[in-house]
Amino acid sequence: MTVHSKFPNLETDRLILRNVGNEDIDFIYRLFSNEKVCEFLYDEEVFTTRNEATEFVEWNSNPEEKGLNRWILVEKSNNQQLGTCGFHCWDRTNNIAEIGYDLWHEYWGQGYMKEGLISAIESGFNNMALNRINAFVALENVNSIKLLEKLGFKNEGVYRDKHLFRGKYYDHYSFSLLKRDWNQIKDNSTRSL
Numbered sequence: 001m002t003v004h005s006k007f008p009n010l011e012t013d014r015l016i017l018r019n020v021g022n023e024d025i026d027f028i029y030r031l032f033s034n035e036k037v038c039e040f041l042y043d044e045e046v047f048t049t050r051n052e053a054t055e056f057v058e059w060n061s062n063p064e065e066k067g068l069n070r071w072i073l074v075e076k077s078n079n080q081q082l083g084t085c086g087f088h089c090w091d092r093t094n095n096i097a098e099i100g101y102d103l104w105h106e107y108w109g110q111g112y113m114k115e116g117l118i119s120a121i122e123s124g125f126n127n128m129a130l131n132r133i134n135a136f137v138a139l140e141n142v143n144s145i146k147l148l149e150k151l152g153f154k155n156e157g158v159y160r161d162k163h164l165f166r167g168k169y170y171d172h173y174s175f176s177l178l179k180r181d182w183n184q185i186k187d188n189s190t191r192s193l
Contacts, residue, residue, distance in 0.1 A: 006128050007069040007087075010119040017071035017116055020060045020084065024072050027081040029053035036105045040138035042165040042172075060086070067092070073103070073116045082107045085120050087128065095131040097124060114147060121151065125179045132179070136162060136172040145173060152185045153177045 010017040020028070031037055033047040047053055056070075063069035063086075070086035083103035090097040099120065103113045124130045135153060137144045149155070153175040161169035 004127070005064065006067075007063040007071075008123065008127060010071065010123055011076075012115045012119050014076055015082075015112065015116055015119075016074045016076055017085070017119055018074060019063055020057050020070045020072050022057060024081065025050065025053045025057055027072070028056050028084075031083065031102060031104060032056070034105070037102055040141040040144070041102070042138060042163040042170045070100075071116070071120065073112060075112075082112055083116070085113070085116050087120075087124055087133075089134070090128070095129055096134060097128060097130055098134040098136070099124070100135075108143065114150065117147070117151060121177065121182060125182060130179065133177045135175040135177075137175060139171055139173060148175045148177075151177065152181055154181070 007019060009019065029047055029050045029052070032041075032044075032053065035046060038046045047056075060066075060068065060070040067090045068086065068088040070084045072084055073082045074080065075082055081104075083101065085099065085101035087097040087099055099117070101113055101117060101120075107113075121133060124133055133153075135148055136159060137148065139158070145155075154177070156174045156176055159172045159174040162172040163170050
């Protein structure tokens with residue numbers, strides 16, 4: 001009997017999304033030690049040691065067992081690692097999970113994250129049987145807000161004091177995407193993702 005994967009590797013026109021592994025430690029360290037990439041990530045300090053990247057990879061290993069994952073976005077044409085995205089905080093009772101994502105700054109504005117998230121969202125609704133996907137975004141992170149809105153996420157308001165970071169509390173916008181809304185967006189021929 002074949003076991004259905006909740007977090008399979010995914011493929012888009014330009015990207016392969018594969019679950020993070022030990023071969024990604026150096027990239028993860030470079031990504032999360034970069035101040036520009038981490039500017040609005042108020043849930044964790046910028047990495048200062050390679051060991052933190054190793055711990056990140058270990059935390060995200062065995063996604064089927066743990067019920068959380070992180071895909072590495074890899075550009076097909078040159079095998080370059082561009083960023084990550086994935087699901088965590090999976091509430092299996094209510095079929096809700098939170099999505100997170102980050103991209104190396106040289107690739108911002110080129111549609112890579114949108115492309116990767118479309119595939120990840122599809123996987124979440126189909127493979128994890130999600131009904132709702134949450135995303136929390138710092139109020140100042142305008143580009144991320146625009147991306148979520150393009151994908152059909154609804155801004156449900158401000159989640160006050162979401163993260164305590166360096167002695168200060170930070171509000172975040174609370175976004176959600178429901179499966180029925182996603183299906184309607186996909187079916188609506190006048191609106192292109």
